[in-house]
Amino acid sequence: MQLIAWAQTALFFVFYLAIFVLSVVALLDLLRRPATAFVSAGKLTKGKWGAILGVATAVAFMALPAPLGLGLLGFLAIGAAVAAIVYLVDVKPAVSPYRGRGGGGGRPGGW
Incomplete structure (x- = not known):
């Protein structure tokens, strides 16, 4: 029984770690x-995406x-993903x- 509990804990850790890494990327x-670029592409502004992703x-x-994070709000991690x-x-x-930043002033192609 302990092997199953350990496997579940490891699986959840990998799952939540993958969501965290995806969010950071x-x-x-x-x-x-x-x-x-966000305005030109017709998307939400950079500030709004920054708030969402933050x-x-x-x-x-x-x-x-618990060893890395707080172990809270696990059900909201799906929304983060x-x-x-x-x-x-x-x-x-x-x-x-x-x-x-010097790559072309926001125009497509950079030239």
């Missing part, structure tokens, strides 16, 4: 993009089991052609 990608990352961290996946699948490809 989405948030870091967001920080690399220029704010004008909350998603915080929730994903709190959902991590959905927010990160929507950003990575829908928003990131739309804003990727736009360069920031």
Whole structure:
């Protein structure tokens, strides 16, 4: 019986860790993009996506089991995963052609 309990705990830890990593990757990608790219692509503003992904990352961290996180709000981790996946699948490809910080002033292609 203890082997099953250990396996469940390990599975949940891996699951919540994957959601946390996914949220951090989405948030870091967001920080690399220029704010004008979101408006040009017809998406929510960078500030709104920053708030969504910031909350998603915080929730994903709190959902991590006790050694790393707090072990709270586990049921909301699915919402954090959905927010990160929507950003990575829908928003990131739309804003990727736009360069920031010396890469072309927010125009597609960078030239």
